[in-house]
Amino acid sequence: MSDSRSSAGDAHSTSPAEAHPGTAPEAGADSASGVSRRQLFGFLGAGAAGAVVGAAAGAGVAVAATSGGAGAASPAASVYPFFGAHQAGIVTPAQDRLHFAAFDVDDTLDRDGLMALLTEWTDAAARLSQGLEVAEGGAVGGSDYAPPVDTGEALGLPASGLTITFGFGPGLFADASGADRFGLAARRPAMLEPLPRFQGDALVPEISGGDLCIQACADDPQVAVHAIRNLSRIAFGRASLRWSQLGFGRTSSTSTTQATPRNLFGFKDGTANVKAEETATVDDQIWVHASDEPAWLAGGSYLVARRIRMIIENWDRVQLGEQEMLVGRSKGEGAPLSGGTEFTEPDFEKTGATDAPLIDTNAHVRLAHPTTNGGARMLRRGYNFVDGNDSLGRLDAGLFFLSFQRSPQQFIDVQTSLARDGLNEYLKHVGSAIFAVPGGVAEGEFVGQALFA
Numbered sequence: 273m274s275d276s277r278s279s280a281g282d283a284h285s286t287s288p289a290e291a292h293p294g295t296a297p298e299a300g301a302d303s304a305s306g307v308s309r310r311q312l313f314g315f316l317g318a319g320a321a322g323a324v325v326g327a328a329a330g331a332g333v334a335v336a337a338t339s340g341g342a343g344a345a346s347p348a349a350s351v352y353p354f355f356g357a358h359q360a361g362i363v364t365p366a367q368d369r370l371h372f373a374a375f376d377v378d379d380t381l382d383r384d385g386l387m388a389l390l391t392e393w394t395d396a397a398a399r400l401s402q403g404l405e406v407a408e409g410g411a412v413g414g415s416d417y418a419p420p421v422d423t424g425e426a427l428g429l430p431a432s433g434l435t436i437t438f439g440f441g442p443g444l445f446a447d448a449s450g451a452d453r454f455g456l457a458a459r460r461p462a463m464l465e466p467l468p469r470f471q472g473d474a475l476v477p478e479i480s481g482g483d484l485c486i487q488a489c490a491d492d493p494q495v496a497v498h499a500i501r502n503l504s505r506i507a508f509g510r511a512s513l514r515w516s517q518l519g520f521g522r523t524s525s526t527s528t529t530q531a532t533p534r535n536l537f538g539f540k541d542g543t544a545n546v547k548a549e550e551t552a553t554v555d556d557q558i559w560v561h562a563s564d565e566p567a568w569l570a571g572g573s574y575l576v577a578r579r580i581r582m583i584i585e586n587w588d589r590v591q592l593g594e595q596e597m598l599v600g601r602s603k604g605e606g607a608p609l610s611g612g613t614e615f616t617e618p619d620f621e622k623t624g625a626t627d628a629p630l631i632d633t634n635a636h637v638r639l640a641h642p643t644t645n646g647g648a649r650m651l652r653r654g655y656n657f658v659d660g661n662d663s664l665g666r667l668d669a670g671l672f673f674l675s676f677q678r679s680p681q682q683f684i685d686v687q688t689s690l691a692r693d694g695l696n697e698y699l700k701h702v703g704s705a706i707f708a709v710p711g712g713v714a715e716g717e718f719v720g721q722a723l724f725a
């Protein structure tokens with residue numbers, strides 16, 4: 273039996289068209305070659321197909337097929353390489369769906385056990401991101417008398433642009449009592465500390481922190497959830513889920529090829545984000561350099577996660593003009609209130625008829641802008657969430673904010689400036705976490721291997 277999740281002969285498999293009603297039957301076709309992934313697997317074998325498609329994606333081409341939607345490329349067929357200089361899921365184009373998970377390592381785990389877990393996670397993630405099962409024959413090819421190695425809900429689904437990104441929290445280097453469980457204390461990045469308390473924080477410990485994190489992004493929620501579920505399962509007895517978050521819509525673009533999406537306030541979000549094509553800025557502001565401390569983190573980044581509840585019922589009663597004043601951009605076009613179109617640079621000096629600045633002094637974009645923050649930028653990669661409702665009948669909705677930066681100080685500086693942000697009246701930060709994201713993984717290595725060298 274083929275180990276491809278999309279293998280044609282598998283009675284349990286579902287065609288992309290069946291799995292995504294409404295998508296055109298040719299949704300598995302590779303636009304570059306006109307060959308479907310199913311055919312590719314048939315001709316070349318699954319591993320070769322992954323490599324071919326992955327190589328194209330690595331060259332900066334997100335391999336995608338056209339579907340029925342307004343000339344848009346269907347993301348269903350995208351495959352991103354797992355191995356490379358940097359982990360995928362940072363500058364790769366932000367996918368539509370997220371499952372993010374933070375883990376606590378179990379007290380019984382030792383250094384060898386931690387390395388073994390990271391090795392198994394790496395092997396599984398490398399396969400899953402190529403559209404394969406956790407292991408060959410994982411869901412239905414094993415013994416009738418043993419639980420399947422793969423949980424099976426992604427059988428028949430394509431890779432869907434899945435990226436899996438791993439991070440290490442402060443607790444990996446010293447636990448709450450200060451104990452150095454894994455002999456890593458001396459290698460802790462000095463900046464890897466729980467974030468300081470910011471004005472207005474209403475953090476809930478149960479949805480904050482974590483020793484390890486996994487960010488799974490995909491264009492199909494079932495694929496992202498399958499990845500987290502199976503990686504959590506692999507960790508059983510070694511690390512347990514502390515909290516996890518689903519995101520249903522990206523709130524950022526990370527490539528100039530992507531249209532700017534909208535957040536739950538209805539505004540375009542991601543216009544001024546750092547984009548993959550800005551290679552000098554990415555290098556300067558996102559990747560940790562070998563000359564930074566510590567060297568094992570070179571090629572990596574720092575990831576900040578904030579669960580930001582949006583009080584949307586109150587927001588929905590705010591006049592349009594005030595909403596725009598609070599953000600500093602127009603709601604329709606996303607243009608700065610100083611004039612121009614979406615991608616015009618805001619002019620914070622420009623005044624209107626009353627001599628007041630056209631972009632309010634407390635507007636979000638002014639306070640978050642690099643000119644207010646010593647040039648600090650970040651790559652935002654957050655998602656909208658709605659997790660049911662509270663007892664008052666309000667949606668438990670908001671922005672699961674994720675940002676990658678070369679130093680946590682970049683986030684700290686911007687978040688400190690945002691203390692006077694007019695939007696704060698409609699926001700509540702309830703979850704917070706920080707992770708050091710190791711650089712990319714070479715074949716034959718495990719993620720973060722340099723930390724243990």
Ligand code: HEM
Binds near residue numbers: 580599650686
């Ligand atoms: C729910 C909370 C938030 C909402 C609704 C929100 C919304 C927005 C919107 C609509 C924009 C303008 C479009 C764009 O350039 O992307 C923007 C820009 C930005 N936001 Fe936020 N944001 C939120 C939280 C944050 C946080 C926590 C940070 C970082 C601490 C942040 C940092 C930025 C930055 C750096 C920009 C670009 C500013 C520029 O260079 O013009 N935002 N945000």
